[in-house]
Amino acid sequence: MIPQLKEIIVEKEHFLTEDKMMEIIAIAESTPGPLAVNSATFVGYQQKKILGAFFATLGVVLPSLIIIFIISLFFDTFIANKYVAYAFSGIKCAVAFLIIKAAIEMFIKLEKTVFNIVVFLAVFIAMLLLELFAISFSSIYFILIGGCLSIFIYLILYFKNKSKNKNEEEKK
Numbered sequence: 001m002i003p004q005l006k007e008i009i010v011e012k013e014h015f016l017t018e019d020k021m022m023e024i025i026a027i028a029e030s031t032p033g034p035l036a037v038n039s040a041t042f043v044g045y046q047q048k049k050i051l052g053a054f055f056a057t058l059g060v061v062l063p064s065l066i067i068i069f070i071i072s073l074f075f076d077t078f079i080a081n082k083y084v085a086y087a088f089s090g091i092k093c094a095v096a097f098l099i100i101k102a103a104i105e106m107f108i109k110l111e112k113t114v115f116n117i118v119v120f121l122a123v124f125i126a127m128l129l130l131e132l133f134a135i136s137f138s139s140i141y142f143i144l145i146g147g148c149l150s151i152f153i154y155l156i157l158y159f160k161n162k163s164k165n166k167n168e169e170e171k172k
Helices: 002-012 018-030 035-073 075-080 082-109 114-132 139-171
Strands: none
Touching: 002 018, 002 035, 002 082, 018 035, 018 082, 018 139, 035 075, 075 082, 114 139
């Protein structure tokens, strides 16, 4: 989803810069709701305020809603079809590829600070170990832990800079 959003929003339509898109993805990933809906709402608001947000959100939600409604009318027959089962297996592979591709692109563009690299490696190793040992751990906890660590590091740097500025003022 992220590569398609980036291609349309940044490269094709030039609604946003790539940096702004990365910010939106980070915010949309950490807020409740689907990434596409959150991103569409934000981009719509950036372009045409409340009306833009409404119609952008509607444009993302309505097609899926209609398709899901139609499928629900004959879901049992639909899911029993072996070709549908094969299609879902292929879709799982494609989704995994798109997620990995988006993660690699975001990592390449990520500012390479010690903190960012340590957090990335810690989360990657933790997720790998949790998956290998089949331990259930919600990704929400990773987001919360990352947010808490970011606030903690920010406060450390803030007070460090504040005391540094205070010391420099005292020397003058």
